[in-house]
Amino acid sequence: MPRLPFLALLGVLMTAALPLRAAEVHTFTLDNGMEVVVLEDHRAPAVVHMVWYRVGAADEPPGRSGIAHYLEHLLFKGTEVRAPGEFSELVAANGGTDNAFTSQDYTAYFQRVAADRLDLMMELEADRMVNLQLDDRDIATELVVVQEERNQRTESDPGALFAEQRSAALYQNHPYGIPVIGWMHEVEQLALEDAVDFYRTYYAPNNAILIVAGDVTPDEVRQLAETHYGPIPANPDLPERIRPQEPPHLAERRLVFEDPRVAQPYVVRTYLAPERDAGDQETAAALTILAQVLGGGQTSELNRRLQFETGQAIYTSAFYGGTSLDDTSFGLLIVPAEGVSLDEAETALDDAVAAFLEEGVDAEQLDRIKMRLRAALIYGEDDLQSLARTYGMALTSGLTVQDVEAWPDILQAVTEEDILAAAAEVFDRRASVTGWLTAPADATPAEEAIQ
Amino acid sequence: MPRLPFLALLGVLMTAALPLRAAEVHTFTLDNGMEVVVLEDHRAPAVVHMVWYRVGAADEPPGRSGIAHYLEHLLFKGTEVRAPGEFSELVAANGGTDNAFTSQDYTAYFQRVAADRLDLMMELEADRMVNLQLDDRDIATELVVVQEERNQRTESDPGALFAEQRSAALYQNHPYGIPVIGWMHEVEQLALEDAVDFYRTYYAPNNAILIVAGDVTPDEVRQLAETHYGPIPANPDLPERIRPQEPPHLAERRLVFEDPRVAQPYVVRTYLAPERDAGDQETAAALTILAQVLGGGQTSELNRRLQFETGQAIYTSAFYGGTSLDDTSFGLLIVPAEGVSLDEAETALDDAVAAFLEEGVDAEQLDRIKMRLRAALIYGEDDLQSLARTYGMALTSGLTVQDVEAWPDILQAVTEEDILAAAAEVFDRRASVTGWLTAPADATPAEEAIQ
Numbered sequence: 001m002p003r004l005p006f007l008a009l010l011g012v013l014m015t016a017a018l019p020l021r022a023a024e025v026h027t028f029t030l031d032n033g034m035e036v037v038v039l040e041d042h043r044a045p046a047v048v049h050m051v052w053y054r055v056g057a058a059d060e061p062p063g064r065s066g067i068a069h070y071l072e073h074l075l076f077k078g079t080e081v082r083a084p085g086e087f088s089e090l091v092a093a094n095g096g097t098d099n100a101f102t103s104q105d106y107t108a109y110f111q112r113v114a115a116d117r118l119d120l121m122m123e124l125e126a127d128r129m130v131n132l133q134l135d136d137r138d139i140a141t142e143l144v145v146v147q148e149e150r151n152q153r154t155e156s157d158p159g160a161l162f163a164e165q166r167s168a169a170l171y172q173n174h175p176y177g178i179p180v181i182g183w184m185h186e187v188e189q190l191a192l193e194d195a196v197d198f199y200r201t202y203y204a205p206n207n208a209i210l211i212v213a214g215d216v217t218p219d220e221v222r223q224l225a226e227t228h229y230g231p232i233p234a235n236p237d238l239p240e241r242i243r244p245q246e247p248p249h250l251a252e253r254r255l256v257f258e259d260p261r262v263a264q265p266y267v268v269r270t271y272l273a274p275e276r277d278a279g280d281q282e283t284a285a286a287l288t289i290l291a292q293v294l295g296g297g298q299t300s301e302l303n304r305r306l307q308f309e310t311g312q313a314i315y316t317s318a319f320y321g322g323t324s325l326d327d328t329s330f331g332l333l334i335v336p337a338e339g340v341s342l343d344e345a346e347t348a349l350d351d352a353v354a355a356f357l358e359e360g361v362d363a364e365q366l367d368r369i370k371m372r373l374r375a376a377l378i379y380g381e382d383d384l385q386s387l388a389r390t391y392g393m394a395l396t397s398g399l400t401v402q403d404v405e406a407w408p409d410i411l412q413a414v415t416e417e418d419i420l421a422a423a424a425e426v427f428d429r430r431a432s433v434t435g436w437l438t439a440p441a442d443a444t445p446a447e448e449a450i451q
Numbered sequence: 452m453p454r455l456p457f458l459a460l461l462g463v464l465m466t467a468a469l470p471l472r473a474a475e476v477h478t479f480t481l482d483n484g485m486e487v488v489v490l491e492d493h494r495a496p497a498v499v500h501m502v503w504y505r506v507g508a509a510d511e512p513p514g515r516s517g518i519a520h521y522l523e524h525l526l527f528k529g530t531e532v533r534a535p536g537e538f539s540e541l542v543a544a545n546g547g548t549d550n551a552f553t554s555q556d557y558t559a560y561f562q563r564v565a566a567d568r569l570d571l572m573m574e575l576e577a578d579r580m581v582n583l584q585l586d587d588r589d590i591a592t593e594l595v596v597v598q599e600e601r602n603q604r605t606e607s608d609p610g611a612l613f614a615e616q617r618s619a620a621l622y623q624n625h626p627y628g629i630p631v632i633g634w635m636h637e638v639e640q641l642a643l644e645d646a647v648d649f650y651r652t653y654y655a656p657n658n659a660i661l662i663v664a665g666d667v668t669p670d671e672v673r674q675l676a677e678t679h680y681g682p683i684p685a686n687p688d689l690p691e692r693i694r695p696q697e698p699p700h701l702a703e704r705r706l707v708f709e710d711p712r713v714a715q716p717y718v719v720r721t722y723l724a725p726e727r728d729a730g731d732q733e734t735a736a737a738l739t740i741l742a743q744v745l746g747g748g749q750t751s752e753l754n755r756r757l758q759f760e761t762g763q764a765i766y767t768s769a770f771y772g773g774t775s776l777d778d779t780s781f782g783l784l785i786v787p788a789e790g791v792s793l794d795e796a797e798t799a800l801d802d803a804v805a806a807f808l809e810e811g812v813d814a815e816q817l818d819r820i821k822m823r824l825r826a827a828l829i830y831g832e833d834d835l836q837s838l839a840r841t842y843g844m845a846l847t848s849g850l851t852v853q854d855v856e857a858w859p860d861i862l863q864a865v866t867e868e869d870i871l872a873a874a875a876e877v878f879d880r881r882a883s884v885t886g887w888l889t890a891p892a893d894a895t896p897a898e899e900a901i902q
Contacts, residue, residue, distance in 0.1 A: 062513055062626070063695035165702040168623035172616075173634060175513070183624060183698040244514035247634040250708060251616040251886070257702035435702070 023387060026218040027401055030225060032234045033206030037391050037401065038221045039213035041384060047214035048385050049121040050110040051129070052392040054209070055202035057180040058104040058243055058325070066182020067198050069102040070146050070190055074199075075109065076100075077138045079131040084138060087124055094120060104176055105325045106396035112385060115215040122228035129203055130232055139192045147188065150181050158259035162268075162437045169253045169433045170270055173244045174326055204235035209395050213388040246272060246327055249431035256436045265438040266315075266335040267346045272431040273330040276322045276407075278399050284322035285410045286422035287330055292369045293361055293419060294318035294332070294353070299368070302334070305352040312340050312348045323393045330426050342436045357423060361416040370412055377408055474838060477669040478852050481676060483685045484657030488842050488852065489672045490664035492835060498665035499836045500572040501561040502580070503843040505660070506653035508631040509555040509694055509776070517633020518649050520553040521597050521641055525650075526560065527551075528589045530582040535589060538575055545571060555627055556776045557847035563836060566666040573679035580654055581683055590643045598639065601632050609710035613719075613888045620704045620884045621721055624695045625777055655686035660846050664839040697723060697778055700882035707887045716889040717766075717786040718797045723882040724781040727773045727858075729850050735773035736861045737873035738781055743820045744812055744870060745769035745783070745804070750819070753785070756803040763791050763799045774844045781877050793887045808874060812867040821863055828859055 023041040030036065057068045078084040091098040096113030111121045154160040164179050171177030181187070210229065212221045249272060276284040294301050295318025302316035315335040321328055332353065336345035380386060394404045474492040481487065508519045529535040542549040547564030562572045605611040615630050622628030632638070661680065663672045700723060727735040745752050746769025753767035766786040772779055783804065787796035831837060845855045 063693060065624075065695075161701055165623075169620060169704055172619035173516075173629065173637075178624065185696060185698060186624075242514060244516075245636060247636060250612055250710075251706040253620055254705040255702040259701075 023213065023384070025391075025401060025405070026221075028218070028222060030205060030230050032230065032232060034225070034229050034232075035209045035395065036221060036225055037209065037211045037388075037395070038216065038218045039211070039384065039387055039391070040217060041213065042215050045115050045215045046112065046384075047115045047118050047121075047212055047216055048110060048112050048388045049118055049125065050108055050211040050213075050388050050392055051125050052106050052108040052209040052211065052396050053202055054105075054207050054241060054396050055107055055198075056103050056105040056396075057178065057182070058175040059202070059241065060175070060178075060198070061194075063186060064190065064194050064198075065178045066146065066150075066180075066187040067190055067194050068107055069181055070143065070187070071195050071198050072100050072102045072107050072109075073142050073146055074134060074139065074195055075128050075132065077142070078133050079127045080133055081127060081131065082124070087128065090120070090124060096121075102180060104180055106392065108389075108392055108396075110385070110388070118212065118216060118220075119224055119228075122224050126228040126232060129205070129208070129229070132199060132203075134192055134195065136192060139195060143187070143190060146181075147184065150184055150187060154179070154181060155184070158257070158261050158437060161259070162257040162435060165255055165257055166268065166270060166433050166435045169255055169435075170272060170329060172246060172249070174246050175243055176326065176328075201235070201237070201239065204238060205229055205232045206234035207238050209392060211388045211392050213384040241325070243326060249428075252429040253433045254435070255433065256438065258438055258440045260439055262437055262439040264335060265342055265436065266333060267342050267349065267434065267436055268331055268333045269346075269349070269432055269434045270329040270331040271426050271428065273320065273328055273426045275324040275326065275328045276394075276397070276399060276403065278403055281322075281399075281403060281407060281410050282414075282418065283422050283425070285407070286414050286418040287320045287426060288322055288411060289366070289369060289414045290419050290423055291318040291320040291330065292372075293365060294356065296369065296372075299365060301356045301365075302332070302349070302352055305355065306334060306348055310348065312337055312345060316349070323397050323399070325397045342438060346434065346436075353427070357420065357427075361419050363416070366416065366419075370414075373408070373411055474664065474835070476842075476852060476856070477672075479669070479673060481656060481681055483681065483683060485676070485680050485683075486660045486846065487672060487676055488660065488662045488846070489667065489669045490662070490835065490838055490842070491668060492664065493666050496566050496666045497563060497835075498566045498569050498572075498663055498667055499561060499563050499839045500569060500576070501559055501662040501664075501839050501843055502576050503557050503559040503660040503662065503847050504653055505556075505658050505692060505847050506558055506649075507554050507556040507847075508629065508633070509626040510653070510692065511626070511629075511649070512645075514637060515641065515645050515649075516629045517597065517601075517631075517638040518641055518645050519558055520632055521594065521638070522646050522649050523551050523553045523558050523560075524593050524597055525585055525590065525646055526579050526583065528593070529584050530578050531584055532578060532582065533575070538579065541571070541575060547572075553631060555631055557843065559840075559843055559847075561836070561839070569663065569667060569671075570675055570679075573675050577679040577683060580656070580659070580680070583650060583654075585643055585646065587643060590646060594638070594641060597632075598635065601635055601638060605630070605632060606635070609708070609713050609888060612710070613708040613886060616706055616708055617719065617721060617884050617886045620706055620886075621723060621780060623697060623700070625697050626694055627777065627779075652686070652688070652690065655689060656680055656683050657685035658689050660843060662839045662843050664835040692776070694777060700879075703880040704884045705886070706884065707889065709889055709891045711890055713888055713890040715786060716793055716887065717784060718793050718800065718885065718887055719782055719784045720797075720800075720883055720885045721780040721782040722877050722879065724771065724779055724877045726775040726777065726779045727845075727848070727850060727854065729854055732773075732850075732854060732858060732861050733865075733869065734873050734876070736858070737865050737869040738771045738877060739773055739862060740817070740820060740865045741870050741874055742769040742771040742781065743823075744816060745807065747820065747823075750816060752807045752816075753783070753800070753803055756806065757785060757799055761799065763788055763796060767800070774848050774850070776848045793889060797885065797887075804878070808871065808878075812870050814867070817867065817870075821865075824859070824862055 023039040026038040028036050055068060060067050076087055088098055091111050094113055094117045096111050098111040100109045109125060113121060168177045210225055273287060274283050295316060306313035306316050313334050314337050317333040319331045332349060334345045334349040391404055474490040477489040479487050506519060511518050527538055539549055542562050545564055545568045547562050549562040551560045560576060564572060619628045661676055724738060725734050746767060757764035757767050764785050765788050768784040770782045783800060785796045785800045842855055
C-alpha cells in the first residue's frame, strides 16, 4: 500500500469543517483585552484549558521563518519562577497532558486535566505568557531539536518537500508560501534576540484567546482568569495584523518534483481559494461541500469515476481548508493505478472534474454528505478538545463565535447551484499550481512535460 | 517584425558587464560615512553628479511593494527651501538634465551639467536628502502618476506581466520575486507614512554614495561635498542590509502566460544564478561570457544553430545580469519561426544548448567576444554617465572600486573550461522557471503542456 500523505491532512481539514454546537458557549473579555470562551459541559469532571495567540508563521518577520514554531518550543523552557521542563512535569504530576501547536495563523498551548486543577493550569500558562526566561544554552539546544524536527518531518519526506515547493509556487506574495516550520537555512540562523522580540511583540493578553471547555461554570472561569491573566498588562504596541496579499494570478504554474525516495507517484493541483470570512461564509461552505462531493469517501465523484469506473486511480481526493485568515487553497489529488502515467492521470482527473461540472451534483449524494456533517456534529459534541480547537482556529482566523455557531446551518443550506458556482469561481487554471511527484526512474511522463 | 522585449533588456545588461577603466578614479569617505567616488576626466567641461542610495525595492517592508520607486518620484516634490518641481526647473535653467532610477538594489539620482554648476547640484541634492516636505496632496497626485506608470509599462504589456510572473515563480523566498514598481494592489495603498518611514530610515549619508564624473579634481569634489553633504548627520539606526535568501530549489517550475494581446509567442527559461561577489567574480565573469557565447549577436551559438542552420527561430538570446546584491538569474530566450510550436521551439533550444555543451566553446568566437569586450571598454570611456552608473551599480551591489577595476581582466582571463563549468553549475533544471508567452488563439502548443 503506497503512502498517501493527504489522508492525514484531510482528517484535520474535515474536523475543522464540521458543524459544532456542543456544550453551552459563554464569552467575555477581560479588562486587558483577553478574550475568553467557555464551553460548559459537565458530563465529565475534566477541563481542556487552551491559550491561543493571534500569531503564526505568516506573521514572522522576513528572513526569520520558523520563529513562531521555535518560540512555541521555547515556551516549555523556564520562567522566573519555574525551571525548564517544570511546566509539563507539573501537568503530568497532576494527571494531565499538555501540548502546543503552531500554524500559519495561530500558536496555541493546551492542557487537559481534572477540573479542579484549572487554577494551577492558568497560573502556569499566565506565568509563561510574560515571564519566560531564556538563556543561550536553552535556545541553542532547542534549535537543534527544531532542526531535527524539520529533518524528520520534511527533509526525509518527499511528499512534504513537494508540498513546500507547491506552496512556494502558489503564493506569489503572501507569506503562506513559506513553510510553518521555516526554511532550514533560516531556522539555522534563528537567534535568542529573534525569539525574544517575537515573544515581547505578540505574547500579550490583548493578542490571546483563552478557551476553557468542560466541567466549569463561566463564573469560575471568570474569577480564575481575572486572578491569573487579569494582572498582565496589554501590549499597547501590538501591531495590526495585515499581511501582504496576492496580486492577480495570471499564469498557471506547474512543477515536477523528482526524488529517488518516491515509491508512489501522484499529481496534485491546488487553486488559490477564498477562505471563511466573518459574516460571509457561504462560498467557503460551498467549497467545503464541493470537496466532499468530489473527494469525500467511497461514493465521491472522483472515486466513483476514477477508481470504480475507469480504474485509472488507486486513490483520489479533494481538499479544502476554509478556516484561515487569508486566501487559502482548494486541492485535487490523484494517485494513478499501475501502468497509468502521471500525464494520463492528470488528464483523467481533469476529465472527471469536467464531467462532474457538466452533469451536476447528485441530489442523493448531497443529502448523504449533509447527513454525514450533521452526524459528525453530534459525535463532535463528545470531543471537548476538538470543539475547543474549532473555536480557537476560528477566532484566530478572523471569525467570531457567531460565525462558528452559524456554520452548521450555512453548510446545510448549500445548494447544487452554490456548489457549481463556487467551483466555477475557484477552478481557474491561472490561479493554480499543478505538481507531479515522481521518482527519477519513472522519468517518462515527467520528461514529456518538462521538455 | 514582432516586438522583442529582451533586446532592450540585453542592452542594459551588456552595458553593465562591460569592462571600464576610463578616467582617473579617486575615492574617499566623509566623516558622516558618505562614500565618494570621483571619476576625473577633463576632456569636456561637464560633470555627471549622482547620489546612489543602498536601498531598492528588495529592501521594502512586506506588503509595501513599490515604496522605493514611489519615494524616488516624491524626491522631486519640495523641500523646506524648494518648491515642488523647482529642483528639475533649476537644473534645466542651468542647462542641465536630471533624472532618477530605482532597481531592486539601489535608488539613484543624477544630473548632467556644466562643471561650474556642481556646487548648485550638490546643494540641491543634499537638501532633498533630509529636508523633503511632503503633503497629502503631493503624495496623492504622485501616487496616481505611479499607478499610471505601472499601467503603461506593465499592465499594458503582456511581456512585462509575463516577466513578473516568471520572477514570482523563480524566487521562492527572496524579495526579487516582487516587481520593482510594486504589485498594483499594494501600490494603490501606499501612504504618506510609508514614504516618510522609508525616507527617514534609508536616506542618510551613511547609506549613500556620491559619484562625480567629469571635469573636476578630487579636491574640488571633497571641498564641495564637505560643504553640502558633510553637515548631514549619519543615521545611527540604519538597518543592516540582510534579505531573506533562497532555500534549495528542488523542483523545476513551468508556466504558460496567455494574453490575447500577444502577437509573437516565445519561450524563456531562467535559472537562479550566482552574482558577482566582492573578491569573487570569476563565476560571474564566466556566466557573462557564456551569455555572449550563447546569445550575443549574429555569430552566437543559439543564433547560428537555431536561425541559420535549422531556421526554427527568428530570434534567440541569452542574458545574465551579474551586478546584483543577491542571487540573480541566467536566461535563455527563443522566438520561434512561423509554423514552429512553443513546444518544438523549447526542445530546439534545449538541443542547441546540449550540443554546445558537448562540442565546447569555439576558440575563435571566444576571442572575438573578448575583443568586443575590450573595444567596448574603449568606447565606454567616452560615456561618463555610463561609467558613473557602472560604479554606482557595483557599489550598491556589494562590490568595491577594486572589483570594478579588476573586472575587465577577470573577463579576459575566462577560459573555455570556466565557461563550461559555470554552465554545468547553473543549468540545473530544478532551479529554473520555463515560461511560455502565447495568445489564447494560439492554444494548441499551450494546451499540450498544461493538460
